[in-house]
Amino acid sequence: MKNGYLFAAYAVTWIIHVGYISTIVVRYARLKREIKELKKN
């Protein structure tokens, strides 16, 4: 059971980091689209 806590702590750490990196990737993709639109205009 104690190993479950260890696994949970390590998993939560990476879920938080991957979640944050995903927000950066999404924001970056949105900006790329905006730049494309701006260049069209």
Add this chain to the structure above:
Amino acid sequence: MKALFPILGILTAMLLSYALYQGLVVAPTEQTMGEVQRIFYYHVPSAWTAFILFFVNFAASIVYLVKRRPAADVVALVSAEVGVVFCTVVLITGPIWARPVWGIWWTWDMRLTSTLVLWLIYVSYLFLRRFSSGGQTPTLAAALAVLGALCVPFVYFSIWFFRTQHPQPVMGGGGSIDPRMMHALLINWLAFSCFAFLVCWSRYRLEMLQRDVDQAHALESLMGARRGAR
């Protein structure tokens, strides 16, 4: 510089894997707590990395207040954001460790409470930056960051000054640690520091790009208004 990023990314991924191996396999099992003590190899390096990022935020805020350099403002924003992410890891992994060891998830102990207050200060800083649109926002945020940074040494030294349930510090706490445990701890800290640097770098590039796009939108609106006036 762009070519350097994937190389550093691969090196950091390798370092993180090696650090994970050190923490889970090489470091000996602690006698009292057992396997759950290995949470320490993620919890402590995350806390140290958050403290470093908050210090960077403090230094960049001072530079912005003195020299008004926009780049310093971006560094301050980025370091606070990534620092909050690492501090969140600390606040979540701590209770996961505390439950099997102390029998409780949380106690209003000085170290735990001051870490939560520190996190709330930097979350307020990010809210201020996100929801305030005035030209004074970077200056107000920098002032808040300078005051917030005063909380960092208080959090670190709280376990020396107050009676607390939190374990004593690994360095300077007077206790001893197995060299393999110390090695695993330092490797994990190095790996998380490199990882934090890369995340900050990506976030910095994103923020600079965002500012360029905002400027282009403003210019476009201005030109549209001029055309309308003619």
